[in-house]
Amino acid sequence: MKISPPPAVTVVVIGFDDVSHVADAVRSALAQGPAVTEVIAVDDCSTDGSGALLHELATHERRLTVVHREHNSGGCGTPRNDGLARASSPYVMFLDSDDELPPGAVDALLGAARRHGAEVAAGLCVRRELPSGRETPWQPELYAEPSVVTHPARRRRLVHDTLCVNKLYRTDFLRGHGIRFPDGRFVYEDFVFTARVLAAGPRMALVPDPVYVWHVRRSADRLSLSLDRARIDNWQARLDAHRTAVDILLGAEQKRLARAARAHFLDHSLRMYARELDLRDPEYRTEWWTRTRTYLKTFDTADFELAPAPGRVVGRIVQATEEPCDLPRVKELAARPARLLPPYAYAPDGTPAWSAELPQVTLDHLLHRPVHLLPVAVEGELRPGPRGTRLSLVMHELYGRVADAGPRMMDVELVDRECGGVVQRRTAAVTAQPEQQWAATVPLDLSALGRAGTWDIRIRLHFADGSHRDTTAHAVNRPDLLRRVAVPSRRHGVLLAQPYATHSGALALRTAPGLRGVVSVVRRRAGRLLH
Known part of the structure; x- marks a missing residue:
């Protein structure tokens, strides 16, 4: 007979104008069972009745506490900080109002944290596309099997998982290290929070269990902050968040993690936005190119060499020209899987190169890369x-x-x-x-x-x-x-x-x-x- 761990977890649920989904999120947290001591729902000054709905739920559930903010914060960080400040349990988790915790998520994470004496326990997040219901695991390589990481530097791939919601944190660990989210309208606040966690050097327990369901609603009237990529402000916010995260890691003398974070930027963020460039207007493309070149100047050769080849080459192309160039071929190389379209050029010394116009962007790695x-x-x-x-x-x-x-x-x-x-x-x-x-x-x-x-x-x-x-x-x-x-x-x-x-x-x-x-x-x- 399975015995549930004793009550120990606070789940902080945040929401703004999400009356259609917030109740489901709260119920998914309460349904985790007795291990959840309290659910703190922070309403970020909603105008659609979310606050009243949460208040009604709280009248029937003693474990639910509702916090009503008087002014909208503009982001996700401040309401999470509000909930963290009020958490009274030894452990805390975070949940967004349009997502949910699958059954058994808290028990899986809490059991691993206690069993291994870990300050942080993390599990598999599943991205569920709605309305189709198709599911894609997030960073599945990290969670293929149970493991214990005594220090994040021993597993540099941890910087790939920038989510804060698929993890359980020891509350006194966060408070003792002063780990908070950026306040106000700070998009990609997860990047900064996760960097602060990793910089503090926690012992981490990883479990293969699905512990978070991330609902992706691409046809929603109001896209989530991270999905709304059509404006250059979104790219700048991503650059700012990533730069801040790297600086945090460098400040903690975690150079290996900082280098891994930069390599991941080339392979993930750069490729994702580069393959969407032809959807944008010329002004956006020029501005994107300029801002990206500026940020890539902070990278060194070792950062590029650590990145998988497609992102590395895309980054070199951006570095090599002041104006956007060869975008159709760049898009194909940035795709997953990558496709390198002709023409196939050579540098003067006979080395494979991106193009006759950019012979300095070499492709000599293709001569020895495995066929697959x-x-x-x-x-x-x-x-x-x-x-x-x-x-x-x-x-x-x-x-x-x-x-x-x-x-x-x-x-x-x-x-x-x-x-x-x-x-x-x-x-x-x-x-x-x-x-x-x-x-x-x-x-x-x-x-x-x-x-x-x-x-x-x-x-x-x-x-x-x-x-x-x-x-x-x-x-x-x-x-x-x-x-x-x-x-x-x-x-x-x-x-x-x-x-x-x-x-x-x-x-x-x-x-x-x-x-x-x-x-x-x-x-x-x-x-x-x-x-």
């Missing part, structure tokens, strides 16, 4: 038609590495973006083409798709030397290829199919089956024309 990590470029053309759907794929040579490996087969998977399930698999032989290219053609049965949806195309390249590379296809950007086509369907009579390019340039597919789907698409198009 090469940014091989595959271009895809998806042609839905009344006699069937054909996916044509062309793979480019990459400084002799593809030919050396010997391409043989391509596996193609059609993946339901909503649930992540594979709905079709096909395999085709690769044939050599002129100009150092290899081609494969794969038939797809779109008529078998059972509903309207979005479908990603994943590819596995097989080589004669036994290696393989998982990638996606670059969408050839031609109007005749990226257009909506009506095709016959055995199940629905008719199916609207539209190949399109994702934000990172990958080929994907949208479908709307049946007469109802056709009418829906026509109405949406008419609505856009009217507005």
Whole structure:
């Protein structure tokens, strides 16, 4: 029989104008059981009735305390600090009003903290896309198995997990080291708080259990601060938070952690924003480029060398020019997985280089990089038609590495973006083409798709030397290829199919089956024309 730990945890829930979700968040904390001594809900001066709803919940639950702020703080840090100041339990956790704690989260973290005498216990956060419900683990490599880290410097990857909400903290540890969140409107306050925690050198217990569900609502009327990336202010806030976090680590003489944080910036933040640059206007791009160059001047060679190659190269390109350049190719290299599109240039000394214009950005690492990590470029053309759907794929040579490996087969998977399930698999032989290219053609049965949806195309390249590379296809950007086509369907009579390019340039597919789907698409198009 499982015995729950004695009461020991305060859960601080923060919210602003989130009346639709805050009650679910609070209930998920209370449902953790007797280990939760109190839940402190801090309402950041909401105007939508959130405060009244919390007050009503508190009349029926003695463990719930509601704190009403008189002035909106503009961010997440101040209300969390308010809750932390009032926490009376030996341990504390943080929860946002639009997220939730899964069953057993507190017991898993509290048990690990006590068992190993840890000041901090951390577990797996799951990003749940809504409304689809598709889940993606956050930093799963850190939480693959139970472990104890006696000092954060012994596991530099800890700087990758900048979240504060998937962790349990000993309250006296935070207070004893004066660890707080930045006050006011400070976006990415987690970066700074987490750096302060790591700089204090806690003993940490890591558990593989899911302990936090991060709800991602990309279609919400008001995006979360971290998802609202369309303005340059958001990028500047990220730069400021990251710079502050690195300074904190350096101030605590945690140079290895600071270097790991900079390398992670290149691999994560830089790549994420770089692949969205073509969505922004020219003014944004110029300003982004200038501010990024300024920040990258604080990095040294060792910071770059520690970063995975795609982010390192993107950073070098930004450093090498004063104005945005070659953005279509930069976007593809910043994608996950990375794709290096032609042309393939050489520096004067024969070293592979980014371009003839930027020979100083060398790519010599490609000459010895393992095949399964090469940014091989595959271009895809998806042609839905009344006699069937054909996916044509062309793979480019990459400084002799593809030919050396010997391409043989391509596996193609059609993946339901909503649930992540594979709905079709096909395999085709690769044939050599002129100009150092290899081609494969794969038939797809779109008529078998059972509903309207979005479908990603994943590819596995097989080589004669036994290696393989998982990638996606670059969408050839031609109007005749990226257009909506009506095709016959055995199940629905008719199916609207539209190949399109994702934000990172990958080929994907949208479908709307049946007469109802056709009418829906026509109405949406008419609505856009009217507005």
